[in-house]
Amino acid sequence: MWGTGVLKGMAVTIKNFFDTYTSKNGIFTVEYPEKRLPEKERFRNFPILVYDEKPEELRCVACDICAKECPPKCITIVKAKDAQGKPLKQPEVFDIDFTVCMNCGICEETCPFDAIYMDHEFELAEYDRMDALIYKKERLSRPWTHFEKIRPTDAKEINERRAKDATKTAAAVKPAPPQASNQQT
Amino acid sequence: MLDPRFRGSDIKECMENLDQIFVQAKRTVMNLAESVLPQPLVLLVSMLISIGVIAAIGPVIMMYLTWLERKVVGRIQNRIGPNRVGKFGLLQPIADGIKMLTKEDIVPEGADHILHFLSPVLVVVPALLVLGLLPWGRNMAAVDLQVGLLLFFAITSTGTLSIFLGAWGSRNKFSLLGALRAVAQLISYEIPQVFSAVVVIMHTQTISIVEIVNAQPGFNWFVFTPWGFTGLVLFYIASVAECNRTPFDLPEAESEIVAGFHTEYSGMKFALFYMAEFLQVFSLSALAAALFLGGWQGPFLPSWIWFFLKTYGLIFIMLWFRGTFPRLRVDQLMGFAWKFLLPMSMINIVVVGIWTYASPIVAWVLGILIIAISFGVLAKLNTRYHIERNRKFILAE
Numbered sequence: 172m173w174g175t176g177v178l179k180g181m182a183v184t185i186k187n188f189f190d191t192y193t194s195k196n197g198i199f200t201v202e203y204p205e206k207r208l209p210e211k212e213r214f215r216n217f218p219i220l221v222y223d224e225k226p227e228e229l230r231c232v233a234c235d236i237c238a239k240e241c242p243p244k245c246i247t248i249v250k251a252k253d254a255q256g257k258p259l260k261q262p263e264v265f266d267i268d269f270t271v272c273m274n275c276g277i278c279e280e281t282c283p284f285d286a287i288y289m290d291h292e293f294e295l296a297e298y299d300r301m302d303a304l305i306y307k308k309e310r311l312s313r314p315w316t317h318f319e320k321i322r323p324t325d326a327k328e329i330n331e332r333r334a335k336d337a338t339k340t341a342a343a344v345k346p347a348p349p350q351a352s353n354q355q356t
Numbered sequence: 357m358l359d360p361r362f363r364g365s366d367i368k369e370c371m372e373n374l375d376q377i378f379v380q381a382k383r384t385v386m387n388l389a390e391s392v393l394p395q396p397l398v399l400l401v402s403m404l405i406s407i408g409v410i411a412a413i414g415p416v417i418m419m420y421l422t423w424l425e426r427k428v429v430g431r432i433q434n435r436i437g438p439n440r441v442g443k444f445g446l447l448q449p450i451a452d453g454i455k456m457l458t459k460e461d462i463v464p465e466g467a468d469h470i471l472h473f474l475s476p477v478l479v480v481v482p483a484l485l486v487l488g489l490l491p492w493g494r495n496m497a498a499v500d501l502q503v504g505l506l507l508f509f510a511i512t513s514t515g516t517l518s519i520f521l522g523a524w525g526s527r528n529k530f531s532l533l534g535a536l537r538a539v540a541q542l543i544s545y546e547i548p549q550v551f552s553a554v555v556v557i558m559h560t561q562t563i564s565i566v567e568i569v570n571a572q573p574g575f576n577w578f579v580f581t582p583w584g585f586t587g588l589v590l591f592y593i594a595s596v597a598e599c600n601r602t603p604f605d606l607p608e609a610e611s612e613i614v615a616g617f618h619t620e621y622s623g624m625k626f627a628l629f630y631m632a633e634f635l636q637v638f639s640l641s642a643l644a645a646a647l648f649l650g651g652w653q654g655p656f657l658p659s660w661i662w663f664f665l666k667t668y669g670l671i672f673i674m675l676w677f678r679g680t681f682p683r684l685r686v687d688q689l690m691g692f693a694w695k696f697l698l699p700m701s702m703i704n705i706v707v708v709g710i711w712t713y714a715s716p717i718v719a720w721v722l723g724i725l726i727i728a729i730s731f732g733v734l735a736k737l738n739t740r741y742h743i744e745r746n747r748k749f750i751l752a753e
Contacts, residue, residue, distance in 0.1 A: 173735030173736075173738065173739060174735065177681070180680050180681065181676060181677075181680050183680075184432045184676060184679045184680040185432075185676060187431075187432055187433070187434055188428070188431045188432045188676075188679075190434075191431045191434060192431075197434060198434060198435070198436060199434070200435060200436050202436070202439070
């Protein structure tokens with residue numbers, strides 16, 4: 172009959188209207204600042220530098236591989252030197268420009284020392300466009316426990332591999348230079 | 357639960373007091389004024405109170421209609437709607453108002469400045485004016501004119517003029533197209549709208565809106581008669597078209613002509629157009645409620661609550677339309693008005709004539725029969741010609 176299509180359409184919309192009050196599937200909006208969706212483990216955003224015990228003793232040895240591999244060249248590394256001017260195995264400067272970083276995760280994949288990883292943090296708004304978004308070494312460093320918390324599956328794998336490497340290094344008579352383990356996490 | 361001393365008659369008395377609370381409030385102020393001021397000034401005070409209340413309630417109604425619309429349409433689309441400013445987004449209209457007031461007011465270079473400025477002002481005036489004619493409750497019409505309904509239609513139709521004024525003054529092709537559409541649409545829908553209201557005038561023998569409401573005491577609303585129901589549906593559809601709302605929003609069709617007649621308006625001037633539209637939504641819903649749903653008539657609850665319940669019920673249906681229907685094409689729009697609504701409303705007049713002179717049973721049977729048959733015939737005549745399914749297509753070689 173003429174006009175029934177109109178009524179049918181109206182029945183659909185009013186059903187949706189009442190479903191938002193009665194059914195659980197009615198409204199699926201997650202009201203973000205108060206509530207949020209659970210984070211996915213493999214989600215990646217910006218890199219962090221991990222340390223085992225003390226924040227000053229980063230795993231990073233300032234080898235500059237990540238800086239060279241970084242496609243948009245957002246990483247700046249300067250090697251630390253001791254009093255005699257001999258280079259140390261730690262970075263003096265480790266800056267990542269978050270305005271340039273494109274969250275590709277290549278730094279994490281290329282790092283032979285398991286020192287740089289992608290974090291889950293994404294609420295990074297700043298009032299300053301330039302300086303506030305260049306993250307220094309101190310702002311980038313996170314304990315290993317933090318990484319274990321956000322990405323437990325990856326952390327377990329890496330821990331096992333590092334333990335194996337450590338026993339191998341200890342078994343060798345001479346302390347060999349750190350093995351470039353090219354495993355990808 | 358209840359205090360034993362509290363009897364049923366007390367509740368009734370309390371309800372009656374609540375019913376007349378606004379009337380009493382005005383009377384108190386008037387008594388106060390009478391004791392201080394001379395007689396001519398008291399009359400002025402009486403006018404100013406009514407005008408002040410209506411002028412204040414108009415923008416408030418409009419503001420919260422925008423909120424209601426966003427909420428209802430949001431729910432229909434499985435969203436929450438505004439929920440950031442205040443509890444349930446209740447302060448959202450105020451935030452919007454502040455935004456509108458602080459926005460830059462742009463007048464196009466080629467525009468006719470006077471017309472461009474005058475139009476949003478003039479469009480609000482009729483929309484606010486008709487609120488004075490509505491019976492908001494028992495003894496609560498600001499003016500009880502003997503020609504209330506006539507004046508109502510006369511005033512609402514002047515809104516079209518200001519729309520055209522603004523569009524012409526904008527010197528913009530989209531504005532002008534929108535305004536041309538608006539004029540064509542409003543002229544065509546004015547006729548079935550008035551015709552479907554004529555039914556009520558015929559039955560009640562009066563053009564006063566207050567008298568029409570008085571003629572439907574208790575549950576004797578006109579909607580419970582065959583002609584009343586048809587009249588309400590026709591009147592309501594025509595009203596939706598009158599206030600340029602979906603599915604009849606061709607004058608401001610976003611996807612075709614930018615924003616139609618208010619393309620060149622920004623800030624508060626735009627808000628005034630919006631206000632006029634929403635006030636028209638409110639006043640036409642209120643009129644439909646008064647004509648067919650018994651206005652403020654209803655048991656137990658105070659009369660003004662009944663009025664608002666019915667009005668907002670009808671407004672909800674308008675929002676429901678908005679959440680459901682796509683826009684009509686221009687030819688469909690015109691065809692619907694002239695080929696369906698107009699003949700149907702004329703047949704409805706015949707039905708109410710029979711209703712007046714025939715005995716109740718005959719009137720009911722004949723009324724339903726005539727309406728059903730004419731609906732069927734009109735529907736058949738309005739259905740488009742369909743190409744036969746098993747038509748053979750011979751391709752060119």
